[in-house]
Amino acid sequence: MTRRRLDPLTAEVVDLFGSVVARFHQEYDAAAAGFGLTGAQARVLALLNHGPMPMRQIAQRLKCEPSNVTGIVDRLEAQGLAERQADPADRRIKLAAATAAGHDAADRLRDALDFAGEPLAGLSEQERTLLRDLLRRMLGPDAG
Template structure:
C-alpha cells in the first residue's frame, strides 16, 4: 500500500488507549468463547456428556497419552482419570498400554466413541473450525497478535 493510503496508518497514542475499543475487543473475545462453549455444550448434551468429557473423547480420536489429554483440557491428571473412567464405563473409550513405554497408558476412542466424535464434529461447526472465515495469512497474523498480547 502507498504511504499516503489512510488504511496503512499506524495507530497513534490516542488509538492505543481508547477504552471503548479495548472494551469492544474484550467483548468480542468473550463472545467467541461463549459461542464456542454453548455450541460444545449443546453438542455434548444428546450424548449425556459434559463438555470436558466430550473434549477428552475428541482428543482420543487417535490413541493419546493421558497426560496429553490433561494438557489439552488444562486439567489435573487425576481429573482426567475420572473423565476417562466415565468414558470407559460408557464404552466410548478404552485404555491401552503404550507400545513404546509400558508405564504410559494411552486412551483411544472405541468404535462407539468414534461415532459420537463424528456426531460431535457435525454439531459444532464453529467450535470445530472457528477460524474458517480467515485466510491463511489472516490466521498467522491473528496468532502473532495473540502471542504478542500474551507476551510469548
C-alpha cells in the first residue's frame, strides 16, 4: 500500500498535537499523583464527574479493556471516590458513579491542571470557542 505524504502544514499540526498531548498527560499524571491517584484513576473520575456511566462505556472512552476499568473503579471505591449502582433502565448493568468526595476531587484535580488552563487563558473567548468547535468537528459526534 502506498502511503500518502502529509502536506507540511498538516504534518506540523500533527506534531503540535503530539506535543500538546504529551505535555498534558505528563502534567495530568503529576496532578493526579498529588491527589493520591494514578493518571488512569483520575481520567475515570473525570468521566464520572459528568454522571454515572456503564463500565463498558468507560472502557470504550479510555480505549482499554473493561477488566482494566473494573480494577480502576475498585480502587476508586476503596478511596471513597466512586461507587457502583444498578442502571435504573436495566438492573443487569452496573454503572460507576462518582461519590460527593469523588466529584470534589475531580473538580480540584481539574483546577490543578495549570498547563491545561494556562495556554487557553491566552486565547480570547472567541478563539477558545473556535478551537473547541474545530476539535469537536475533528472528533465527530462522540466527542463528549
